[in-house]
Amino acid sequence: xxxxxxxxxxxxxxxxxxxxxxxxxxxxxxxxxxxxxxxxxxxxxxxxxxxxxxxxxxxxxxxxxxxxxxxxxxxxxxxxxxxxxxxxxxxxxxxxxxxxxxxxxxxxxxxxxxxxxxxxxxxxxxxxxxxxxxxxxxxxxxxxxxxxxxxxxxxxxxxxxxxxxxxxxxxxxxxxxxxxxxxxxxxxxxxxxxxxxxxxxxxxxxxxxxxxxxxxxxxxxxxxxxxxxxxxxxxxxxxxxxxxxxxxxxxxxxxxxx
Amino acid sequence: xxxxxxxxxxxxxxxxxxxxxxxxxxxxxxxxxxxxxxxxxxxxxxxxxxxxxxxxxxxxxxxxxxxxxxxxxxxxxxxxxxxxxxxxxxxxxxxxxxxxxxxxxxxxxxxxxxxxxxxxxxxxxxxxxxxxxxxxxxxxxxxxxxxxxxxxxxxxxxxxxxxxxxxxxxxxxxxxxxxxxxxxxxxxxxxxxxxxxxxxxxxxxxxxxxxxxxxxxxxxxxxxxxxxxxxxxxxxxxxxxxxxxxxxxxxxxxxxxxxxxxxxxxxx
Ligand SMILES: Nc1ncnc2c1ncn2[C@@H]1O[C@H](COP(=O)(O)OP(=O)(O)OP(=O)(O)O)[C@@H](O)[C@H]1O
Ligand SMILES: [Mg+2]
Numbered sequence: 226x227x228x229x230x231x232x233x234x235x236x237x238x239x240x241x242x243x244x245x246x247x248x249x250x251x252x253x254x255x256x257x258x259x260x261x262x263x264x265x266x267x268x269x270x271x272x273x274x275x276x277x278x279x280x281x282x283x284x285x286x287x288x289x290x291x292x293x294x295x296x297x298x299x300x301x302x303x304x305x306x307x308x309x310x311x312x313x314x315x316x317x318x319x320x321x322x323x324x325x326x327x328x329x330x331x332x333x334x335x336x337x338x339x340x341x342x343x344x345x346x347x348x349x350x351x352x353x354x355x356x357x358x359x360x361x362x363x364x365x366x367x368x369x370x371x372x373x374x375x376x377x378x379x380x381x382x383x384x385x386x387x388x389x390x391x392x393x394x395x396x397x398x399x400x401x402x403x404x405x406x407x408x409x410x411x412x413x414x415x416x417x418x419x420x421x422x423x424x425x426x427x428x429x430x431x432x433x434x435x436x437x438x439x440x441x442x443x444x445x446x447x448x449x450x451x452x453x454x455x456x457x458x459x460x461x462x463x464x465x466x467x468x469x470x471x472x473x474x475x476x477x478x479x480x481x482x483x
Numbered sequence: 484x485x486x487x488x489x490x491x492x493x494x495x496x497x498x499x500x501x502x503x504x505x506x507x508x509x510x511x512x513x514x515x516x517x518x519x520x521x522x523x524x525x526x527x528x529x530x531x532x533x534x535x536x537x538x539x540x541x542x543x544x545x546x547x548x549x550x551x552x553x554x555x556x557x558x559x560x561x562x563x564x565x566x567x568x569x570x571x572x573x574x575x576x577x578x579x580x581x582x583x584x585x586x587x588x589x590x591x592x593x594x595x596x597x598x599x600x601x602x603x604x605x606x607x608x609x610x611x612x613x614x615x616x617x618x619x620x621x622x623x624x625x626x627x628x629x630x631x632x633x634x635x636x637x638x639x640x641x642x643x644x645x646x647x648x649x650x651x652x653x654x655x656x657x658x659x660x661x662x663x664x665x666x667x668x669x670x671x672x673x674x675x676x677x678x679x680x681x682x683x684x685x686x687x688x689x690x691x692x693x694x695x696x697x698x699x700x701x702x703x704x705x706x707x708x709x710x711x712x713x714x715x716x717x718x719x720x721x722x723x724x725x726x727x728x729x730x731x732x733x734x735x736x737x738x739x740x741x742x743x744x745x746x747x748x749x750x751x
Contacts, residue, residue: 290656292652292655292656310655310657310658311658312658315656315657316653316656318649318653320649322650322653324650324671325748325749326672326674326746326748327748335657339657339663339667368748369748387657
C-alpha cells in the first residue's frame with residue numbers, strides 16, 4: 226500500500242466524526258441509531274460503510290450530507306462543522322432520482338443551475354460529465370427512455386458535475402443487475418481515481434466494499450461498537466487474487482457468513 | 484388475437500403508424516355505425532321523424548341557423564359565458580391549489596369550507612346566486628365558475644401533494660431553496676395532474692352553461708335547445724345539441740394538444 230492510495234491528511238475533503246449520536250422516536254420510545262461514533266476520514270480516501278439493515282448507514286450518510294442533524298457530537302469537514310447541505314458535498318442515492326421532465330443533459334446540469342451557474346455554462350460543463358459516464362448519444366433522451374444502469378450513471382454524472390470534494394453514495398448500485406453492477410464498480414473506481422474525491426459509500430455488498438474502499442466501517446444494530454477494517458490490497462484491484470478472497474472471507478466471517 | 488393485428492408487429496417494429504384509413508376506421512367505426520343507424524331509422528320510418536329527425540334535416544337546420552346568423556349570436560354569447568367562467572376558475576384554482584398544496588396551514592384552514600361548498604350542487608345554489616346577483620349575466624357566469632373551480636383546484640392540490648419527496652430532497656441536497664424547489668420540482672411535477680383538472684373543468688363548464696341558459700336566458704345555445712323544443716323546431720333543437728357536443732370536443736382537443744406540448748416527457 227502506498228500513501229497515495231490512502232489520500233493524505235492535507236488534501237481537501239477530510240471528514241471527522243466527533244462523538245456522533247443520533248436517535249429516532251419509534252412508538253414513543255427512543256430508538257438509538259448512532260452511539261458516540263468517532264472517525265477521521267482523510268481527504269481523497271475511499272471509505273465503505275457496511276452493516277445489517279436498519280443499523281443506521283443511511284442515517285449516518287444523511288448526517289454527513291447535512292440533510293439530518295445530530296442529537297450530539299459533530300461532523301467536521303476540513304475542520305469546519307457541518308450545519309446543512311454544502312457545495313463541497315454531493316449525494317448519490319440508490320434510485321437515480323432524475324427529474325422526469327428534463328433530458329439527460331438537463332438533469333446533469335441541474336445541480337449546477339441550482340447553484341447559480343448560467344444555463345449555457347451549466348450545459349457545457351454537464352456535457353463533459355455526460356461524456357464521462359458514456360452517455361453522449363443520449364443527451365436529449367428523457368429518463369423514461371433509459372435503462373436502470375444508464376439512469377444511475379446520469380445520477381452519478383449530475384453529482385460529479387458540481388465537482389464535489391466529497392461524494393456520498395447510499396447503495397448506489399444496489400438496484401442494478403449483477404453484470405451492470407460489476408461494470409459500474411469499475412467505473413466508480415476509475416472516477417474516484419481520476420477525480421481525487423473523498424468517497425463515502427454505503428453498501429450491502431461486501432465484495433463491492435473490498436473492491437472500492439481503503440477502509441471498511443462496520444456498523445452493528447445491537448450496540449456493539451463499530452469496527453474499522455483497512456483493506457491493504459494494491460490497486461487496481463482484482464477480485465480473484467488470493468488476498469482479495471481472504472479479505473472477503475474474513476469480512477463475511479464477521480457477519481457469521483461463509 | 485384478431486386477424487387485423489396479425490400483420491402489425493412488423494409495422495410496429497419499423498416504427499410505422501398504421502395506415503390512416505384503417506386507423507380511422509378502427510377508431511371511429513362505432514360512431515359511424517351510430518350515425519348511419521340514426522339516419523336510417525328516420526328514413527325507414529322506425530322512429531317518427533318528428534321525434535328523431537334524420538341527420539340531413541338536423542344538418543340543414545344547423546346550416547340555416549349559422550348562415551342566417553341567428554345561431555352565431557348564440558354561439559358567441561355561450562362561448563363568452565363559458566370562457567369567462569372557465570378563465571376565472573383556472574385563474575383562481577391553479578394559484579390557490581398551488582398555495583394549498585405547499586402550505587399545510589393554508590390547506591387545513593380552507594379544506595373544510597371547500598369540501599362543504601363542493602358537496603353542494605351548483606345548480607341547487609343557482610337560485611341563491613340569482614337572488615344575490617340578479618338574473619343577468621353575472622349570476623350565470625358565477626354559477627358556471629362555481630362548479631368549474633373545484634375540479635381544477637382539487638386536482639392542483641392533489642398534484643402538488645403527491646410530488647415525490649425524494650426528488651425534493653435531491654434538489655435540496657444541491658442547495659435549492661424553497662423557491663427553487665417549487666419552480667424546478669413541484670411545479671413541473673404537478674402539470675400532468677393540473678391538466679386532468681383542467682379537462683374536467685372544461686367539461687363541467689359546458690354542462691353548467693346549458694343548465695344556466697335553460698333558466699332565465701334569452702340567448703345562447705342552451706336557450707336554443709329549450710326554445711326550439713318549445714316551438715316544435717325539433718331539427719333546430721338537435722342542431723343546438725350537436726353544436727354543444729362539438730364545443731365540448733373542441734375544448735378537449737385544445738387541452739390535449741396543450742398537454743402534449745407541455746408534458747412531452749410523460750407521454751409516448
Ligand atoms: N425519519 C425517521 N424516523 C424514525 N425512525 C427512523 C427515521 N429514519 C430512520 N429511522 C430508523 O433508524 C434506523 C436506521 O435507519 P437507516 O435508514 O439509517 O438504516 P440503514 O442502515 O440504512 O438500513 P438499510 O440497510 O436497510 O438501508 C431504523 O431502525 C429506522 O427505522
Ligand atoms: Mg439505508
